[in-house]
Amino acid sequence: MAMNLARALAVVGLGFCAAQDDPCKSAHKSVADCSSDPKCTWCKAGAVPDACYTKENAKLLPPSVFQCDLAAAEQPRRRSEVLGQVETEALGVVWRGNGSNSHELLEALELPKEFSWCDKDGVSYCTMSRNQHIPQYCGSCWAHGSISALGDRIKIARKGKGVDVNLAVQHVLNCGGIGSCYGGTVDGPYQWMHDISKKTGTGVAYETGNPYLACSSDSKEGFCEKIDTTCKPENVARTCGSFDKEGGACSGLSKYPHATVSDYGSISGADAMMKEIYQRGSISCGIDANPMLNYESGIITDKGSGVDHVISVVGWGNDAKVGMYWIVRNSWGEYWGEMGYLRVAKGALMVEEQCSWAVPGEFTAAEIGNQVHCHEGGDNCKVASKANTVVI
Numbered sequence: 001m002a003m004n005l006a007r008a009l010a011v012v013g014l015g016f017c018a019a020q021d022d023p024c025k026s027a028h029k030s031v032a033d034c035s036s037d038p039k040c041t042w043c044k045a046g047a048v049p050d051a052c053y054t055k056e057n058a059k060l061l062p063p064s065v066f067q068c069d070l071a072a073a074e075q076p077r078r079r080s081e082v083l084g085q086v087e088t089e090a091l092g093v094v095w096r097g098n099g100s101n102s103h104e105l106l107e108a109l110e111l112p113k114e115f116s117w118c119d120k121d122g123v124s125y126c127t128m129s130r131n132q133h134i135p136q137y138c139g140s141c142w143a144h145g146s147i148s149a150l151g152d153r154i155k156i157a158r159k160g161k162g163v164d165v166n167l168a169v170q171h172v173l174n175c176g177g178i179g180s181c182y183g184g185t186v187d188g189p190y191q192w193m194h195d196i197s198k199k200t201g202t203g204v205a206y207e208t209g210n211p212y213l214a215c216s217s218d219s220k221e222g223f224c225e226k227i228d229t230t231c232k233p234e235n236v237a238r239t240c241g242s243f244d245k246e247g248g249a250c251s252g253l254s255k256y257p258h259a260t261v262s263d264y265g266s267i268s269g270a271d272a273m274m275k276e277i278y279q280r281g282s283i284s285c286g287i288d289a290n291p292m293l294n295y296e297s298g299i300i301t302d303k304g305s306g307v308d309h310v311i312s313v314v315g316w317g318n319d320a321k322v323g324m325y326w327i328v329r330n331s332w333g334e335y336w337g338e339m340g341y342l343r344v345a346k347g348a349l350m351v352e353e354q355c356s357w358a359v360p361g362e363f364t365a366a367e368i369g370n371q372v373h374c375h376e377g378g379d380n381c382k383v384a385s386k387a388n389t390v391v392i
């Protein structure tokens, strides 16, 4: 007992000396200050006062005496759901590509201090909140951000009238070829939608023709290996007329409610984002999700250290203390954050690094009278040939 204490004190002495002129120790006196500095970590010790050390020095301190928060400090970042430039280009997606320069042609209007599509003159143009993570974990944020922002823009085009159009994230996962449950790109979804719109005249299916399953064909999570999510007519929009045993089968539809994209582009920076949001609607943007994981409410001011997630931005506000902040819709369910949303201070979480916008083209809606009225069993809308693949 006495021996151990003597040895411990000797070791403490050594360790303490090594860290005597530690820059973290002189800079930070509190745990909060210390842990907000990425170079530093807080160490607890019974024999000497708890203090802040550089991570290098903390590693030299004897772990039997000093309890440093190195494990937490060195925890790997959350798995990124956003592909880098090389991986993006390998998928045939143009990095920060633009369908046109229409964004640059937007007028320079005076912008209000606060603006939200979820509450514009008392009307909400925000479409449903979503949850990418159930029935099983799927890193499809990139598809969610773009589908949600486009949904809002369709609602804006319809002046908020009628039942909301909610587009099928699963169609993007099944057929886009621009990402999977293991990540995707900010640029990809709108480029793909624009491409199929132009080539086939048909765009993204509606949620009711292709509900979200949280699977991509490469996903090994949950029930994903048991189902087929490859791109074929049944996995674009389908109907199942009756139970299998009663002669009914599921079939892919040739005509189904859908929405096309007529233009798209990439922007960055707060000014471009505000201009685009104010004049044309919600946008989808990359963000650093690590500081968001345990967010409950309020305005996040953390600068962020890398884009690994995609969300949609629906507007901005102004706070007396923090100043301007973005109103952000996430895709982790409404139980997360502020009913599925979060507020991000201007310049925080790298949310201004990379955003995408799309202009809606045609969409199926009652007031337009362009619906093909399919029967329950789909006989009048069935895909004609036995073709098992779609050409898009």
Ligand SMILES: *[C@@H]1O[C@H](CO)[C@@H](O)[C@H](O)[C@H]1NC(C)=O
Pocket (backbone or CB within 6 Å): 095, 096, 097, 098, 101, 103, 104, 265, 266, 267, 268
């Ligand atoms: C697309 O347009 C934006 C601004 O309108 C510009 O910053 C970006 O560099 C353009 N992308 C490419 C690939 O030219």
